[in-house]
Amino acid sequence: MLISDFTFSIFFRLIPISRVLSTGHEAPSGLFDADTIFALSSGHGRCGVAVVRISGPAAATALRSMAGLTCHLPPPRTALLRRITDPHSKEVLDRGLVLWFPAPHSFTGEDSVEFHIHGGTAVITAVLQALGSVSGMRPAEAGEFTRRAFQAGKLDLTEVEGLGDLIHAETEAQRRQALRQMSGDLGRLYQDWSRRLKRCLAHVEAFIDFSEDELIEDGVLNRADLSVQELQAEMLQHLKDERRGERLRSGIQVVIAGDTNAGKSSLLNTLCQRPAAIVSPIAGTTRDVVETALDIGGFPVLLSDTAGLRDSRDVVEREGVRRARERVEQADLTLVVVDCAHLPLDGGGAVASLQGHLRSVLPSQQHPDTGCLLVLNKVDLLSETQRWKLKEELSGVYGLPPVCPISCQTHQGLKDFLTVLHSRHMICYYIILLLYVLTYSVLNLHDFCTWNISKS
Numbered sequence: 001m002l003i004s005d006f007t008f009s010i011f012f013r014l015i016p017i018s019r020v021l022s023t024g025h026e027a028p029s030g031l032f033d034a035d036t037i038f039a040l041s042s043g044h045g046r047c048g049v050a051v052v053r054i055s056g057p058a059a060a061t062a063l064r065s066m067a068g069l070t071c072h073l074p075p076p077r078t079a080l081l082r083r084i085t086d087p088h089s090k091e092v093l094d095r096g097l098v099l100w101f102p103a104p105h106s107f108t109g110e111d112s113v114e115f116h117i118h119g120g121t122a123v124i125t126a127v128l129q130a131l132g133s134v135s136g137m138r139p140a141e142a143g144e145f146t147r148r149a150f151q152a153g154k155l156d157l158t159e160v161e162g163l164g165d166l167i168h169a170e171t172e173a174q175r176r177q178a179l180r181q182m183s184g185d186l187g188r189l190y191q192d193w194s195r196r197l198k199r200c201l202a203h204v205e206a207f208i209d210f211s212e213d214e215l216i217e218d219g220v221l222n223r224a225d226l227s228v229q230e231l232q233a234e235m236l237q238h239l240k241d242e243r244r245g246e247r248l249r250s251g252i253q254v255v256i257a258g259d260t261n262a263g264k265s266s267l268l269n270t271l272c273q274r275p276a277a278i279v280s281p282i283a284g285t286t287r288d289v290v291e292t293a294l295d296i297g298g299f300p301v302l303l304s305d306t307a308g309l310r311d312s313r314d315v316v317e318r319e320g321v322r323r324a325r326e327r328v329e330q331a332d333l334t335l336v337v338v339d340c341a342h343l344p345l346d347g348g349g350a351v352a353s354l355q356g357h358l359r360s361v362l363p364s365q366q367h368p369d370t371g372c373l374l375v376l377n378k379v380d381l382l383s384e385t386q387r388w389k390l391k392e393e394l395s396g397v398y399g400l401p402p403v404c405p406i407s408c409q410t411h412q413g414l415k416d417f418l419t420v421l422h423s424r425h426m427i428c429y430y431i432i433l434l435l436y437v438l439t440y441s442v443l444n445l446h447d448f449c450t451w452n453i454s455k456s
C-alpha cells in the first residue's frame with residue numbers, strides 16, 4: 001500500500017470516529033434562526049398553571065407589548081405578576097407571572113421569556129394566538145427549543161438525549177439514569193476518548209509522513225498501539241456496564257407462554273394487579289397477545305400474555321399460536337408456565353416432563369439456561385408430600401432454567417418469583433449500537449497499528 005493510501009485510510013477511519021465521538025456542539029454556521037419561537041411548554045390538557053415559552057430576538061418585544069412593560073424590562077429571572085394583554089386590541093387575556101431571561105443566560109442561549117398563565121384551554125389559546133400576531137414570531141417546531149440550546153452550546157448531544165429520556169421517564173431507574181446522563185458525564189467521557197484517539201491518529205500519520213526522514217523518535221507506533229489497546233479495554237468495560245441503559249430506555253420484553261390452562265393469564269393479572277386478561281377454566285381462552293407495561297424494581301417491562309400452545313383446527317386459535325411463537329422468538333425473557341398439578345410426580349419423571357415443556361415453547365436454537373424462567377403454577381393444588389417430591393426431584397438437576405413454584409390463586413411463592421424475575425431481567429442486556437461502532441473503529445485502528453508495526 002502506498003503512503004498516500006495509508007493517509008487516506010487513516011482519514012477514512014478518523015471521520016466516522018470523530019463524528020461519533022464528538023458530543024460537543026460544533027454548530028454548523030447558518031443554522032441559527034432569526035425567528036422568535038413560542039410554545040406551550042407545560043403539556044396539553046386542563047391544568048392550574050400553564051407555561052408558555054418564547055425564545056429569540058423578538059422575545060423582549062413580546063414581553064413589553066403583552067405585559068404592559070413600556071420602559072424597562074423586569075430584572076432577569078425574577079417573577080413579576082402582570083396583566084397579560086393582546087398586543088393589538090389591549091384586551092386583558094389573563095393575569096399571571098412573567099419571567100425574563102436575557103441572552104446568553106437562558107435555556108436556549110437566546111433572549112427568552114416565560115408566561116405562567118392559568119391552564120384553561122381558552123386562556124392558552126388566546127395567549128398563543130396573541131403571540132402569533134407579533135411580527136417575527138411563529139410557533140416552535142417539535143424539539144426546537146432543545147435544538148437551539150444545542151446550537152448555542154448549552155447542551156451536548158448526550159445531554160440532549162438525557163433530557164429526552166428524563167421527559168419520557170416512567171420509572172425510578174429511568175429517571176435516575178436520565179439525570180446522570182444530563183449531568184454531562186457521558187459527554188465528558190466521549191470527548192476524552194475522542195481526544196486520545198485523535199492524538200494516536202496524529203502520531204501514526206506523523207510516522208507515515210516523516211519516518212523516512214528520521215524526524216520521528218523511536219517507538220511512536222508502539223506507544224500509539226498501546227494507547228489504542230488501553231482505549232479498547234476502557235470501551236469494552238464501558239460497554240459491559242452501560243448495556244443496561246439501553247434496556248432501561250426501551251423496556252424489557254417479557255413473554256408468558258405455555259400450554260392452555262396453565263395459568264398464563266392469571267400470572268399476567270397477578271403481576272399487573274388488575275384483570276388485564278380474561279381468566280377461565282375453558283382451555284384456549286386467550287387467542288391473541290395481551291400486553292401490559294409494568295415497572296419491576298424500577299425497570300420498565302413490557303409483559304405479554306400469549307395463546308396456549310396447542311394444535312388446533314380453529315383458524316383464529318392457530319393464528320394466536322403463531323403470534324405466541326413469534327413473541328417468544330423476540331422475547332428478552334420467556335416465562336414458561338406449567339400447571340404443576342399435571343406433572344408426573346408420583347411416578348417420577350417431572351424433570352423429563354419439564355424439559356418437554358421447554359422444548360415445546362422455546363425456539364429450537366435457544367438454550368433453556370438463557371432468557372427463560374420455569375414457572376410452576378398451581379402449587380396450591382399439590383399436597384405436602386407432592387411438593388416435597390417435586391423439590392426432591394428438582395434439586396441438583398442441571399440444564400434447567402431457574403424454577404419458581406407459585407400459585408396465582410394464593411400468591412404462594414410470588415415474592416421469591418419476583419426476586420428471581422428482577423435479577424433475571426437485569427441480565428437481559430443488548431449491544432448499544434453507538435458503543436459497538438466505537439469499539440469497531442478502535443479495533444480497526446488497533447489492527448492498522450499492529451499491521452504497520454509488523455511491517456516496519
Ligand SMILES: Nc1nc2c(ncn2[C@@H]2O[C@H](COP(=O)(O)OP(=O)(O)OP(=O)(O)O)[C@@H](O)[C@H]2O)c(=O)[nH]1
Pocket residue numbers: 259260261262263264265266267278279280281282283284285286287306307308309377378379380381406407408409410
Ligand atoms: N388452583 C389454582 N387455579 C389456578 C391458578 N392459576 C390459574 N388457575 C385457574 O386455571 C384456569 C386457567 O387459568 P388461565 O389463567 O385462564 O390459564 P391460561 O394459561 O391463560 O389459559 P389459556 O387462555 O387457555 O391459554 C382458571 O380456571 C384459573 O382460575 C392457581 O394458581 N391455582
